[in-house]
Amino acid sequence: MPDAVSLAVVYPDLLGTYGDGGNATILAQRLRWRGIPAEVVEVKAGETVPATCDAYVLGGGEDAPQTLAADQLIADGVLAAAVDRGATVLAICAGLQVVGRSFLAPDGRSRPGVGLLDCTTGRTAVKRAVGELVVEPGPDLNLPVLSGYENHAGLTTLGPTARPLGRVLTGIGNGNGDGTEGVVCGKVLGTYLHGPALARNPALADLVLGWIVGPLEPLDDSEAEGLREERLRAVRAASHEGGRKRWRLGR
Amino acid sequence: MAPKTLPVRTRTATTLGHAVASLSRRLGRGNGSVIGGRVLLAVDRHALGTLAEGHRAALVSGTNGKTTTTRLLSAALSSAGPIVTNLRGANMPAGLAAALGEGEPGALAVLEVDEAWLPAVAADVHPEVVLLLNLSRDQLDRNNEVRSLSTSWRRAIEDLPDATIVANADDPLTAYAAGSARRVTWVAAGQPWTADASGCPSCGGRILFASDGGWACDRCDLRRPIADVVLDGTTLVIAGQRLPLLLGLPGRANRANAAMAVAAASAFGVDPGVAVAALATTTDVDGRYRSLVLDGVPVRLLLAKNPAGWLEVLDIIGDNDGPVVVGINARIADGKDPSWLWDVPFEHLRGRFVVAAGERSHDLAVRLHYADVEHDREPDLRRAIAVAERRRPADGRVDVVANYTSFMALTASIADA
Numbered sequence: 001m002p003d004a005v006s007l008a009v010v011y012p013d014l015l016g017t018y019g020d021g022g023n024a025t026i027l028a029q030r031l032r033w034r035g036i037p038a039e040v041v042e043v044k045a046g047e048t049v050p051a052t053c054d055a056y057v058l059g060g061g062e063d064a065p066q067t068l069a070a071d072q073l074i075a076d077g078v079l080a081a082a083v084d085r086g087a088t089v090l091a092i093c094a095g096l097q098v099v100g101r102s103f104l105a106p107d108g109r110s111r112p113g114v115g116l117l118d119c120t121t122g123r124t125a126v127k128r129a130v131g132e133l134v135v136e137p138g139p140d141l142n143l144p145v146l147s148g149y150e151n152h153a154g155l156t157t158l159g160p161t162a163r164p165l166g167r168v169l170t171g172i173g174n175g176n177g178d179g180t181e182g183v184v185c186g187k188v189l190g191t192y193l194h195g196p197a198l199a200r201n202p203a204l205a206d207l208v209l210g211w212i213v214g215p216l217e218p219l220d221d222s223e224a225e226g227l228r229e230e231r232l233r234a235v236r237a238a239s240h241e242g243g244r245k246r247w248r249l250g251r
Numbered sequence: 252m253a254p255k256t257l258p259v260r261t262r263t264a265t266t267l268g269h270a271v272a273s274l275s276r277r278l279g280r281g282n283g284s285v286i287g288g289r290v291l292l293a294v295d296r297h298a299l300g301t302l303a304e305g306h307r308a309a310l311v312s313g314t315n316g317k318t319t320t321t322r323l324l325s326a327a328l329s330s331a332g333p334i335v336t337n338l339r340g341a342n343m344p345a346g347l348a349a350a351l352g353e354g355e356p357g358a359l360a361v362l363e364v365d366e367a368w369l370p371a372v373a374a375d376v377h378p379e380v381v382l383l384l385n386l387s388r389d390q391l392d393r394n395n396e397v398r399s400l401s402t403s404w405r406r407a408i409e410d411l412p413d414a415t416i417v418a419n420a421d422d423p424l425t426a427y428a429a430g431s432a433r434r435v436t437w438v439a440a441g442q443p444w445t446a447d448a449s450g451c452p453s454c455g456g457r458i459l460f461a462s463d464g465g466w467a468c469d470r471c472d473l474r475r476p477i478a479d480v481v482l483d484g485t486t487l488v489i490a491g492q493r494l495p496l497l498l499g500l501p502g503r504a505n506r507a508n509a510a511m512a513v514a515a516a517s518a519f520g521v522d523p524g525v526a527v528a529a530l531a532t533t534t535d536v537d538g539r540y541r542s543l544v545l546d547g548v549p550v551r552l553l554l555a556k557n558p559a560g561w562l563e564v565l566d567i568i569g570d571n572d573g574p575v576v577v578g579i580n581a582r583i584a585d586g587k588d589p590s591w592l593w594d595v596p597f598e599h600l601r602g603r604f605v606v607a608a609g610e611r612s613h614d615l616a617v618r619l620h621y622a623d624v625e626h627d628r629e630p631d632l633r634r635a636i637a638v639a640e641r642r643r644p645a646d647g648r649v650d651v652v653a654n655y656t657s658f659m660a661l662t663a664s665i666a667d668a
Contacts (some may be wrong), residue, residue: 013449013457018391022593022621029621045449045457046469062396065450129393131587149588177552194590199456199617227613 004210008053010079011045015067018151020059020092022196026089026205027055034217045069046114049078052058054212055088058095059192060151063106066094073098083116086104089188090213093152096183096190097121101159116158117183117190119122124175128153132235133193134173138163143207146168147200148193149173158183161214165191170235186213200228252261256356260266261301264294265352272349276538286535288345291352299344300353300375305632306335308360308376308559309515312369312404313384313425314397317342319500319536320384320508326533326625327516333358334528339537343368344375359519370407379520381408382417382511386424387447387559390586397424401452404428415518416510421464427452427473435515439478440507444559446594482510489513489523493608496527499534501570504563537663541646545665546633548640549648552661556585556654558594565599568650574639575600576659578609578632578653585655588659589614604642609657610624632661 009016009024024040031038040100043049045068049056061069073079079099083089089099097103102111102119113121133150137143146166160165163181164174173181173192182191189208191197198205202221209216224250255264272287278462286611291298311321318340325334337346342363356541357438364372366386373381383404386397408416414621418429420437426446444604445460455472463532467474478533481488487496487510496506496515509530516526533565535541542551555564568575581589589611597605597618607615612630619626629635639649653661 013446016446016594017388018588019590019593022590022618026621029623055258062398062450063453068450068455115367149392149587149590185524194588196590199593199614199621223613224617227617230613 004039005055006030006041006053008041008043008050008051009055010043010056011059011069012042013066014045014097015061015064015095018060018093018194018196020057020095020194020196023059023090023092023198023205024057024118026196026198027057027209030041030202030205030209031213033199033219036213045072048080049073049091050190051075054085055090056082057209058089058091058098059127060095061133062079066098067105067111069094069098070098070103070113074112077112080116081187083188086187088208089116090198090208091117091188091190092194093150093192094108094153096156097154099188099190100156100183103190105160113124115234116188117185119156119164119183119190120159122155122157124153124155128190129172129175129192130237131171132231132238133181134169134232134235135166135173135193136231137166138167138184140165141207143203144228145232146193146197146204147228147235148197149152150189151194152192154192160244161185165189170239174251197223200231252555257301260295261298263350264291265302267291267294268349270343270350282634284634286345288341288347288352289314291348292345292389295509297375299348299351299372300377302348302537303360303376305357305520306354307519308362308378309382309519310364310369310373310376310492311382311384312364312366313382314366314387314389314557315563316504316508317363319505319539320382320512321361321521321534322533323509323512323530324382324515326510326530328359328361328521329529330525331359331516331519331521334361335359336361336365337418342617344372347372347376352547361402370403373411374408376468378411378414380415380417380515381411382515383419383425383428384434384508384511385422385442385559387399387444388591389556389557391588391591392586397447398450401425401428405431408432417515417518419507419511419629420478421446421466423458423466423473426453426476430473434579435476436477436518437478437481438510438514439481440510441482441503442559443503443562446558480505480514487513487527488525492523494523496525499531500536502541502563502567504560504566505540520654528625538658538665543665545636548637548643549637550651551648552658553650553652554658555652558591561595565596568603568652571597571647572603573644573647574606574642574649575652576608576632576635576639577608578635578651578657579607579611580609580617580654580657580660581611581614582656585657592618595625600624603638606635606639608632609653626654632657633664
């Protein structure tokens, strides 16, 4: 019996507003269904992040708790050391901003991030990005079109050693004007996709799992694929409807 | 009809609003109170304050239990005189103005108020009592800062020095909001869902929860207030009495709602024993908790629209192991992002058969899949009940749990039948 793959949910009490804890449930179940034991550890704020987990999952959260989370992770130092050792990180929304180099706090001051992703995040001057987000992944990732829901005021710019997760087809994504979504550096993946991201995109879940355990047998994903396709259809229908409305207003 | 003592503008506004509402009703567009209220406020934007004059008022707000608590408080106060209250969750200024415009002069006003609208409504209505039930995540796409609601409530309450605030002492977010009040009745009503209160609403520190229900911030002096009224299982401890709560509504959450209602009724001078007896007669709140035979299937209808509400509903439906139909929509009134389904411990339903229904049945089916819950998917709620019926034990029933617009569609389809 191999050792169980251990997955840490980092500070669900600070970074858990949008159901992103589901990503850890999904990763663990997809391992178990393939006969690989998996355990999920919840690390609450104030607790020390365990050093030996195979993967760390961070979710979205409100502004003030996000700053608290970044400060604690920097002081704790474990997460950065784990990535140096080869651990995988999946960071969603506020989580992405926290593990970047810096982000803008609500008081307008720039705050340091953990520095696992080569990116910096400002705040949008226009309205908050809220709605369905559709992403065409980078060709080397070998993934189908990704679906999710975004809800953030971040404006994320990639540094020279980062690459985006993909290109925005519908929605805002990184929001810096270059049409990109998400940030990937080695085995650290950040994205603005909620839903949760891995519920709607089983192939993305297996990409992350592949980084942890290597090649994987396929699973029956008809239900999750059904959800992804339904969401993509809904976005197409809405943009069609939006086009018609604009046309009517233009008359 | 609008009483003669009102200013001409308000009287005209009320008459017009009333006419539009009854037209809307006759056209079959719902009960008309929202559209009627909008017309009313468009003609006289101060109408809410004017119409509230002469009414002693209680405002009821919170994420969960607003409608039920409003109904329970109306029942508890029934011995004190005529009541005017808003119907069917029309809980923003338009709905409130419409309700007050149709109320008897001098009637006690018991008003359910949307969480975000509470400060504005309180400033207009000058309530005698305000009930703060709980705050938690709801409608993720809009309320991304639940703690800021607590802060805005606190400011609104500072401006109500003469009001009695009846607040849940077990929820840090309501406790902080009520902390600025001169007169508070603290009710230990419970709040099993704590995930939205781990950041201190006062200083941003961490709230630590003890297993006995106590809580305190690790940085500032915010801590659980000493309760004046305690819900102890099925017993209400109030004013030195221990009153058994025999309710017509199921579950812990409704005993909490009843505790808040009795505490508020007592602030209006109604004896707690009289209040408890009066609210026991409430058995159905706009179709919620209702048991009936639908298309030949014995069903019980429940509303759950967010993770905190689901925790309470899982407690209620844990009384049997029959099939469950769950209806999930993601319209504006539900919040357009149903990611919160992943914050609900659907794993509790393992061993039961679940039918995923509603416009977002796919999202729910995937959630149930990962929870290892045996399930089927049928978007149409009435047909989903038929699917569940095949797995119903002979003497059992089907529990139907739906979120807001899914529930409304179901009750409307029953009313039309």
